[in-house]
Amino acid sequence: MRSFSARRITFAALATLGACCALAASGAASAASYVAKHCAELEGRSIPAPVIGLPTRGALIWSASVVKAAAPGNRNGEYCRIVGSIRAVQDTTPDIRFEVNLPSRWNGRALQMGGGGYSGVVVSGTEPMPFAPDSTPLARGYATFGSDSGHVGNSGRADFAANDEAIVNFGFGHLKKTHDVALALIQMGYGRGPEKTYFAGGSTGGREGLTVIERYPADYDGVIANAPAINFSGVRLIGVKVGQASYAKPGGFVGLAQQRRVFETVMHDCDRLDGAADGIVGNVEACRELEPQIVAQLRCANGQRPSLRDSCLSDAQLATLDTLRDGLSLPYPLAYNVNSYPGYNVYQGVDLSGGLGLGDSPTLVSPPGFAVNGYLFAQGDAYIRYFVTRDPAFSSLAFDIANPGRYRQRLVTLSATVGAMNTDVSAFIARGGKLIMMHGLADEVISPNQTIAFYRSLVGRYGQDTVDSFVRLYMVPGFQHGSGVFIPAWDELGALDQWVTRGVAPETLVGTDIAPATNGRSRPMCRYPAYPRYTGKGSVNSAANFRCERP
Incomplete structure (x- = not known):
């Protein structure tokens, strides 16, 4: 076409x-x-x-x-x-x-x-x-x-x-x-x-941004893709898997008090790893190394079985969180040979107790609700009912992800139609197109590690120099899916337009926090894989006192 x-x-x-x-x-x-x-x-x-x-x-x-x-x-x-x-x-x-x-x-x-x-x-x-x-x-x-x-x-x-x-x-x-x-x-x-045509969006709109690069590269000079919901089948299937761990296995549901305990324990152990006690897990990779000690603090002692008001976690509840952390591995490929969905930063600063988290009730309603049973599971269940089986009465708790039988080809077809996982963007590169991506490292809806994996796939295909010529990726500590302890305000469109029209490639930019509790503080927007590290001097509320450092 x-x-x-x-x-x-x-x-x-x-x-x-x-x-x-x-x-x-x-x-x-x-x-x-x-x-x-x-x-x-x-x-x-x-x-x-x-x-x-x-x-x-x-x-x-x-x-x-x-x-x-x-x-x-x-x-x-x-x-x-x-x-x-x-x-x-x-x-x-x-x-x-x-x-x-x-x-x-x-x-x-x-x-x-x-x-x-x-x-x-x-x-x-x-x-x-x-x-x-x-x-x-x-x-x-x-x-x-x-x-x-x-x-x-x-x-x-x-x-x-x-x-x-x-x-x-x-x-x-x-x-x-x-x-x-x-x-x-x-x-x-x-x-x-x-003279120039751009696309900008986040979440679904981020997926759409990568879609137009992959399918209609001649139509766009620049694209902004934030928190892109790519690998759509993958994110919906991991939602089903988490729901199955929460509701199909005895004691698997993680209560609100325990969800909050996970976040607070991570903050206690990891907040200062970026040099500043500022309520943000900046050095996610260093925090990942502390995961064994964090989990040990969360686990209930001597096989204790907690009530939902207790803040320690049973082995079954930790297994539910590990399901989300580990992501999805499939024994068959989806479109573009994709057979996995990378997990979430569960033990590196994600707050799962919000409206887009794991839900607040051990009782499963039908169909699952966002607030009571968790956003990921409710969306995954709807995907199985309406996209895959086309049976509104079907319960995703019974869906065999590893062996979907007659639904396997359906999953493959859907992943090609909606997934935006094609790394062949040669035509967009050839026309001089530019892409800016941003994702929060604490995102609880779309895994930031999927965005990183896609970026790395581009590097593997084209080499770092070529990717640097048309892509900028900014991974933001503390930012969730539209909320979080740090919500960046920055002129992303201006940065894209300068790159496209004047050849001024964006490097380190500045984001101003619009989270209600910390409105007005600023941080560097660091190019991946760098993160903002406090220099130890001056106010922790000013980006000028941070530098971008590789983990």
């Missing part, structure tokens, strides 16, 4: 859009006035299927209106807001809903913004970047766009997966389709296409 950028939109191909296109084609000088004066003329127009690089039945613009700079609640300046849908091939498949925003003061760049979880909600493109809360890309002049990934409703049930076309849209199809429609609208709005 030819990429959109390799076949420029012609006004002949968009002839059905009518006279409004001629107004846009009059030149870049009139672009801002066109956006302001003729935005509403787009409403009700259609974009023909041949303009879109994957099979659809074309796109329809539902509404197009100017949002004035002074509109209540608007912090984006004046822009044209365009909302519409991309028609699915099958009548039984949900359409893809999208939003495109064309600022009157355009900087010549476009930014596609990724979703989260199972998506199902239109990404408006009007919000700030997750780690740059003080400004929005739209206010900075970017034409922004996003979609709902091709279904409605971001529930853990994932019942949209009963439809094959909807799974393809969720996995990769909506990215290309939305991109092509958005660039058609940008061409119509300004009379020219963007």
Whole structure:
């Protein structure tokens, strides 16, 4: 399939859009006035299927209106807001809903913004970047766009997966389709296409960022992929395995008091390994070496069986945590010869007692709930029910991960559709594309060690020098999946744009903590594998008093 950028939109191909296109084609000088004066003329127009690089039945613009700079609640300046849908091939498949925003003061760049979880909600493109809360890309002049990934409703049930076309849209199809429609609208709005096109997202959006690099490299000049939910089958299967350890084995559930005890014990033993008593496990690798003594402190003495109010852990409970720490090994390969999912930093600073942790109840509900039975297990169970077996009554406690029988090929197929684990990114490298990845070392939802493993696979394939020419990876101590004891705010988009447009590759950057309890302190954002180490002088709240050091 030819990429959109390799076949420029012609006004002949968009002839059905009518006279409004001629107004846009009059030149870049009139672009801002066109956006302001003729935005509403787009409403009700259609974009023909041949303009879109994957099979659809074309796109329809539902509404197009100017949002004035002074509109209540608007912090984006004046822009044209365009909302519409991309028609699915099958009548039984949900359409893809999208939003495109064309600022009157355009900087010549476009930014596609990724979703989260199972998506199902239109990404408006009007919000700030997750780690740059003080400004929005739209206010900075970017034409922004996003979609709902091709279904409605971001529930853990994932019942949209009963439809094959909807799974393809969720996995990769909506990215290309939305991109092509958005660039058609940008061409119509300004009379020219963007000089640079970027993608940015986290979690599901991070997976989507790596997906576009792997599948549509000619369409993007730069990508931001934070906490990428790659190896999607792997992360869902490890969730099932943890659930089985918690609820299918006697005494396996780890109570909230014990979850908190694990975190507190790790902090006591590992906080100062980076030179500062600051509530952050900075030197994760040194902390890993202390794991035997940490586990010994957690284990109940003399075979004691704790109640849920006790803070020591039984052997069965430690086995549940070890399941999460050890990750997943499969006796068969998934797509791209992937046969494992690396474990989590359970004994290196992950707090499993939060809303995305292991849950708060020893009683299993059906279907499992995020808060009561744990986020990973609830999501894994939904994946088995809706993606794999397509049987809403199926209990994942009975799913044999090592020997899935007739479901094995299904797992392989799904891992190819949704997983984003293809390390062949040669075309993206050849076009000069740039990639920035960031992941929290205390992430409890998506294993940071999977992101590290993917990065290392790139190094193994292309060599360190080549990877350094197009990738920057920042692993952040103390950061979980959107929360944590350190939540970095940093100008990731600015760093990417400088790299793409001026060739200024980002090195050590500075992140400012936006965690409520420690808001305002700063730390270096160190390139992997380095971590921030306190110099021993000056305030521990200032990045200036830390240096990036390799473990």
